[in-house]
Amino acid sequence: MKSQLKVHYFQHIAGEGFGSCYEYLKQMNAQITATEFFALPVDQSLDMEALPDVTDVDLLIIMGGTMSVNDEVNFPWLKIEKRWLRRYLALGRPAIGLCLGGQLIANALGAAVSRNPQQELGWTTIRKIKHVPKGCFELPYEFNVMQWHSETFEIPKGAIHLAENDVCRNQMYQIGRNVLGFQFHPEIxxxxxxxxxxxxxxxxxxxxxxxxxxxxxxxxxxxxxMQGNQILNQAIDYVLNQTVS
Structure with missing residues (x-):
């Protein structure tokens, strides 16, 4: 692993911050930077040049938000964020998407994001999908995490479905060995x-x-x-161990 790990995160609402993984990444001597989309005026678009060079990020973490990934009219920077994501992911670089972040990765890769039949807010039990291929990210058989969402993603083409519950089937997915998308909030x-x-x-x-x-x-x-926080730390290790040398 690099002596100075460059971690960048996309933040969509004020005050959300980096959650539980901040201290974990600091223990790795990570250099942490952010793009604060919420600070942009709603009528202001964003140029690609305002975002980091895709080759200058060792790990991307995409946080949650109250907006929909489909609301590009009211949040025009969503188009630029998705375009940047496609470039970044095309290079096989590590990324973790949390709630809206998981929806953004999926949508940037062509998967639909739509209203879930029921809203989820609070502590819920999730179970891992049976018969996940060997070598994929390991989850407990069941675990409890924080939910806070009205919409959910379809599993992107070529991705592996990792977790579900009865209220929202698509709770987590994996793309290759470098991308993990969460519908829930392990960072809380x-x-x-x-x-x-x-x-x-x-x-x-x-x-x-x-x-x-x-x-x-x-x-x-x-x-x-604690359980969600531990799963997120393990997810960081997993995507970094697969891609960063």
Whole structure:
């Protein structure tokens, strides 16, 4: 592994930050930079030159967001972000997409992103897909993670389906050995969850039997966060070990 790992992340909403993997990457002596799309005026497009050179990123992590990947009219930078992603992924470089990030990778590669039959918000149990090919990213048989989404991705062509639950079948996928897309939020920490829960406008759009109350989520025990955080650390190791020397 390089002595100075260059990690770049795409951030779509203010305050979300890098979640649990920040300290893990700092232990690797990583140089961490970000593109903050949320800071752009909504009527402003983005030039490719404003993003890093695709060859100057050792690991890309794409965070979540409240917008849809299909809402290019209101967020014109989505087109540029997807175009950059296609260039980056064409080089076989490592990437991890979290919630909206997983949807963005899938959509950039031609897969549909659409409304899920039910919204998911809160702690849920996910199970790994049976008969995943040998050498793919290893998951526990069942694990508990934080969900916060209304839409979901189709599995991109050529990708391997890794995880599911009864509410949203497509929870995680893998492309080659260098890309992992998550529908859920393995990066969530107590501080990040509290920031999410402060967004009353966002909470107001969620309803249904798979939506947990803000009051119950505020009382989430610290051990609830650990399993997802560990899976994300393992995902970082996996994509880096396959691609970075």
């Amino acid at each position: 920490t107590p501080d990040v969850l509290n920031l999410f829960l402060e967004n009353d406008d966002e909470l107001a759009v969620f309803s249904g039997e798979c939506v947990q109350s803000p009051e119950s989520l505020k009382n989430s025990k610290k051990q609830y966060f």
